[in-house]
Amino acid sequence: MAIVAAGKMRRKGLAVMAVQTIDNTTEATPDTGPAFGPAVALSCRECGERVPLGPVFACQECFGPLEVAYDLPTGDPEALRKQIESGPANIWRYAPLLPVPADVVDKPNLNPGWTKLVKADNLARELGVTGGLYVKDDSGNPTHSFKDRVVAIALEAARTFGLKTLSCSSTGNLAGAVGAAAARAGFRSCVFIPHDLEAGKVVMAAVYGGELVGIEGNYDDVNRFCSELIGDPIGEDWGFVNVNLRPYYGEGSKTLAYEICEQLGWRLPDQIVIPIASGSQLTKIDKGLQELIKLGLVEEKPYKIYGAQAEGCSPVSAAFKAGHDVVRPVKPDTIAKSLAIGNPADGPYVLDIARRTGGAVEDVTDEQCVAAIKLLARTEGIFAETAGGVTVGVLKKLIETGQLDPALETVVLNTGDGLKTLDAVAPTTGPTAVIRPTLAAFREAGLA
Numbered sequence: 001m002a003i004v005a006a007g008k009m010r011r012k013g014l015a016v017m018a019v020q021t022i023d024n025t026t027e028a029t030p031d032t033g034p035a036f037g038p039a040v041a042l043s044c045r046e047c048g049e050r051v052p053l054g055p056v057f058a059c060q061e062c063f064g065p066l067e068v069a070y071d072l073p074t075g076d077p078e079a080l081r082k083q084i085e086s087g088p089a090n091i092w093r094y095a096p097l098l099p100v101p102a103d104v105v106d107k108p109n110l111n112p113g114w115t116k117l118v119k120a121d122n123l124a125r126e127l128g129v130t131g132g133l134y135v136k137d138d139s140g141n142p143t144h145s146f147k148d149r150v151v152a153i154a155l156e157a158a159r160t161f162g163l164k165t166l167s168c169s170s171t172g173n174l175a176g177a178v179g180a181a182a183a184r185a186g187f188r189s190c191v192f193i194p195h196d197l198e199a200g201k202v203v204m205a206a207v208y209g210g211e212l213v214g215i216e217g218n219y220d221d222v223n224r225f226c227s228e229l230i231g232d233p234i235g236e237d238w239g240f241v242n243v244n245l246r247p248y249y250g251e252g253s254k255t256l257a258y259e260i261c262e263q264l265g266w267r268l269p270d271q272i273v274i275p276i277a278s279g280s281q282l283t284k285i286d287k288g289l290q291e292l293i294k295l296g297l298v299e300e301k302p303y304k305i306y307g308a309q310a311e312g313c314s315p316v317s318a319a320f321k322a323g324h325d326v327v328r329p330v331k332p333d334t335i336a337k338s339l340a341i342g343n344p345a346d347g348p349y350v351l352d353i354a355r356r357t358g359g360a361v362e363d364v365t366d367e368q369c370v371a372a373i374k375l376l377a378r379t380e381g382i383f384a385e386t387a388g389g390v391t392v393g394v395l396k397k398l399i400e401t402g403q404l405d406p407a408l409e410t411v412v413l414n415t416g417d418g419l420k421t422l423d424a425v426a427p428t429t430g431p432t433a434v435i436r437p438t439l440a441a442f443r444e445a446g447l448a
């Protein structure tokens, strides 16, 4: 409990700021209801306190995280299903379930989502999965990671709140997604990353022309710095997608749940394996599944949620195994840098969900991660970044340790593109042979 208390104390200054923001804006701003579609308020995940939709993220009563509350469409699920199916082939087909205006499709953004759900029969055979195995391949997004989904929703909120600079603290992929979305939507961007990220991530974050700042420290240092910036007048009209816009940002991950179920023919899978950095994606996928059940868009049945971490940054996995409900922060040391958050904000909620659904949280070593990247590439022709390697590696380990039932239908997420983390596999991946251009040399190499 001491750790949770310390975390809340650290958030205290920001929460106080959040209260002031609400007080200042309630009279001044007009009703922004239609701008947020079916969203009606922000509500505290801990105590249920409701506040108006605004660029705030912490509860004024208990400092718990705020999330978007909806007045979701009621009535005929069949009509809603048809409406969704006739929508665009991107996340905006789910606009009736997101905190965005109905005309969101007409605004400049990157239109992410509707990525492939690949039936992975070869990988299934190799892992002994008999109940059906799918890879939800989110490397197919505009900046090659799932982060385009969350940024798209945060961007709409930033537009509505009249914020001028789009920003974030990032482990790499988010910085690229923010840079690209800001470029397209005409925002200034200024993003913050740990100084020692992979070259692919740094270039991806810089190429869109926004400002990119490397911080001498790890992600948790970057995050702390950004929290200070928000509290300062410098950050007044800044939208930090994963800090003051975090409630909206989080909703983007629900679209993964929606797409998986729709692509399966409007039904729930039995099991989903999801990578954990801050834990936001995992908790919001669960939220999305719950909404589909409530709306009658899928038939209710039990499903299990599994979380995946790298051993070198596995605070949630460690807490799960120890039976704890608090997450003890760690100092990350892993090649899976996109998952290297040592103090994951949504860690306790991940534990709740894994336990409630009968899932688990596991971790794999960097070696197992690299082996899993190669396994997925060799079996399905999908080149995952290290986060995907961690997730597929954890799937393998869960089966081997009897924690995941291979006879049940399983979806595993690949959240990013291997081209951004070439260094992870380059030392052990290369040409089979280098030869002179003659048939004799080819024969000599034993390849004929």
Ligand SMILES: *Cc1c(COP(=O)(O)O)cnc(C)c1O
Pocket: 145, 146, 147, 173, 174, 275, 276, 277, 278, 279, 280, 281, 282, 338, 339, 385, 387, 388, 415, 416
């Ligand atoms: C950010 C990220 C995740 C998950 O992040 P959460 O903070 O847990 O939502 C997973 N995979 C990749 C590649 C990412 O960049």
Ligand SMILES: [Zn+2]
Pocket: 044, 045, 046, 047, 048, 049, 059, 060, 061, 062, 063, 064
């Ligand atoms: Zn609260």
